[in-house]
Amino acid sequence: MGAVALVAALSVVAASGAGTTSSSRASLASKIQPPKVPNAAAIKKKYGGQTITFIGDSVGNGHVRDTNLATRFTKDTGIKVNVVPHPAASDAAYADLVRAFSQKSSSIDVAMIDVVWPGAFAPYLVNLKPKLGKQAKMHAAGIIAADTVGGKLVAMPWFGDFGLLYYRKDLLKKYGYKAPPKTWNDLFKMAQKIQTGERKSNPNFSGFVFQGNAYEGLTCDALEWIASAGGGHYIDGGKVTIGNAKAIQILNAMAKQIGKITPRGVTSYQEDQTEHAFTSGDAAFARNWPYQYGISNAAGSKVRGKFSVAPLPHGTKGNSVATVGGWQLAVSKFSKHQGASVEFVRYMTSKAVEKYDAIFNSNVPTIPALAKDKQVVKTNPYLKPATANTPRVARPSKFLKTHYNEASKAIYQGINQILNGSSASSVVPQIKSKLQQILKEG
Amino acid sequence: MSTVATPASAPRRRRRRTTLQRRQSRLAWLLLIPALAVVAFVAAYPLGKTVYQSFTNQEFLAGLNPTKWVGLLNYRVLYHDQFFRDSVVLTVKFTVITVAFEFVLGLIIALVVNSKFKGRGAMRAVMLVPWAIPTVIAAKIWQWMLDDTFGVVNDILMRLHIISHPHAWISDPTWSLASVCAVDIWKTTPFVALLLLAGLQVIPRDLYEAAGVDGANALQQFWRITLPLLRPAILVTLIFRTLDALRVFDVFYVFFGQRTDMQTMATLTQSTIINDGHVGYGAAMSVAIFLIIALFVVIYVTVSRVTED
């Protein structure tokens, strides 16, 4: 029987960063309360008594956070919020929204959408620029750009997520390295030396682990390789750029390392397997989202206190970048309570609430100023300036709109083939022509 | 279970009376109303809509583009679609391998369990365990067991010195199909064994005893007594297993996701409709898959009729 997203649910694609609560973090999380709604009286006067439906985070702590905030919002403004958790699986959540929008249903007022979905849903979403444009300026420019389609701000950033390099500082020290690698070649060299040394006592050890499976996560990882090597962002300015020499070069370099410093099975890895490898002490370097930090640092983890994070390496002539992940909040055009919905979004994406999110559920805030808040940094140690300020790169969903999934599939299928042994110079032109074909379809 | 519509043996008296036959016919149709109503209500509309959609260019997120009738365009494109062809080939390969293995292993297990020994009941219950676990969870467990770093299969094989280094059973294209077949065989052999066991148990024991006294050895007894009498059960088992194998989805989806070279007919259709959003094209694919599977049914029906004598 079909079990489509059951599997995807057990290995989710979209980002929604979080971390474990260690003892001090747990006490912080338990003490914090949802903040007051600013301007509550005015809002109550205008929209009090209305009911809106919010498709929020999936069941679990995220859902608890949503209900806490919704309860506070209702208390202060009199607007009732019906919180419905979306399916844990990304493609099931996507399909749900598509069905609701294509049937012009008014059953959804506010929805939580992935960072690559604004392009697809733009025709069905309310332009938030008039009412929330000012507040939007607080948020990371890169994410705002991803949420702006055709001049309209169709979604407000809510959680951010970005790629990090996790590294074992104890092993770096042991093998005489003073700092994490700056270039990919440095990483390959360091990983090889550490792996050779560690394999003597631990045959399961690998130098580097990342997400290599044929799924959306690979599009994220590969974007970091290519963009950091000066190879563009798959599509730049509406034109397909993946065919350039630098992109092919870095893909070949990565493919050569499969089975050498990475496990041969890394081409089936998603975030979960990457995290397992690193947390059980079987990897020197790992590329993953911020959520791994808390898990790897939890009591009982073999690498607790032994690791740190750094910006990902870059090509010989390039800059470190981090792919943007995370979730946004959007208001449906078919909502019968657009005013109340916008006020809810305003509250949820405010600085105070993002701080609450960061501490209560270890979500990555999208407001750069929060990276300076002591309490936030305590619960999210990866927000130190070195990593928090890494330039963000976004996947080209803006250009691909409703065809983003199909285009991304062409990308990750092709790159997975390359990692599994096919030559980049024959696969990349195929990816290029498929992307061009999709762009032409409009 | 009959795949051929052979009539039931009706009492002789009824054959001579046509009015009674008409009454019978009417009554039969009346009795069929609930089932046919369900078919019409729950299945006919969706199936009909799917066929209709296959003649349009409908998209999941149509946006501003209207859906229009495109006739046989989807089918023409499908005919030249290399991905679709590859998926058909892979699915058929998978079907042949798994059904063959499951049949042989299932028969061996059935023969073993059929002989009298203590603990036979427990044995039968144990056989059912793989069948009772939800398919996707079973696939996830196996994916974990086959992992190249944490997998217990590599661990055991290395301890037994059967392999010298861990293999990436799922990632490595050499082993990918084998690994997915292994899981399916594990999951469904018990079901095959059960069906064959049921067939074995109806064969009278004294046939074997008499043959044994005559000097026939075990192998001869197998060929001349067991197999012929087991034929009906074998046919039934084969067709249901084949139909299920041709529709395989879960294990491939868990193991390979969207990997280009490991798409089955079902996973490709799902990807086309949900991921790419091509509802019309996906519908055409579904109709094509339906026809391919129906072809297998026709083959079985023909073969079973032909070999009946």
Next chain:
Amino acid sequence: MTTAAEAARRPADRPVSRAIRLKKSPLGRVLLKVPFWLLIAAIFVYALFPFYWALRSAFMPAGELFNTPIQYIPHNPTFENFRQVWNAPFFRRSLLNSVIVAGSVTLISLAIGSVAAYALGRFRFRGRAPVMYLMLSMTIFPQIAILGALYTMISNFHLYNKLGALILTYLIFTLPFTVWVLTSFMRQLPGDLEEAAYVDGATPLQVFYKVLLPLIAPGLVTTGLLAFIAAWNEYLYAVSFIQTPNHYTVPLAITNFTGPSGSAFQVPWGQIMAATVIVTLPLIVITLILQRRILAGLTAGAVKG
């Protein structure tokens, strides 16, 4: 093929072959038993090992699950995973929901299916074969293909997010199999069974209810169990038609477990394994209890071909 009677008439002084003599000797009996028991052991291990793996993982602390070297027996066994699963807000409710859905689907399939099987198995009329193949064709269509149209139907009938949506749509795959198996059971029964009842003045429905149905009871058990398990484990329609946690069925509940970090990326293996054990054990127990009935049911259904 000699019958037992003929064999008995055979001269008693016919030499027994060497093979038979060896088989009957004490040494022979032992030698034959060893490979036999090895085979039994191999079958046991082959069928049960993954389930054992799930079991041992369910009893391990989540943080240790992926430690190398692999622990075959948990070093620090714990009930934590089971506790978390049992206390997950929607898990127990989902067990109830699944029982309602699977139970209803099974009962409806059996009711409708047995009546249809009566018609298809005990009556001669034109259109019998087409109806049988119509039923079969319902199951050949890929589930994903008809999902969109079903969704439209479900929302038009205001069944979205209700268990009724699942009960209705699951009939698509339970009814055909039920009809086919029960039809073959009906056909196997002796042809003149109804005659005696008709002579006594029974109506066709009474014949069905009082005479035929009890006789195909093993078939009802078999198809009932198959339908129940199919409905119990179904996921795609469940995730597409059910929205709120209080209506989740068991597969939905399991996929919505979250790991200790709360992140959607972390797969809560310990809980999933614990849930698998909790959910599979009753099925195994029921199967154990009913396995004699199942085998009898499959016997009658399969042999006729």
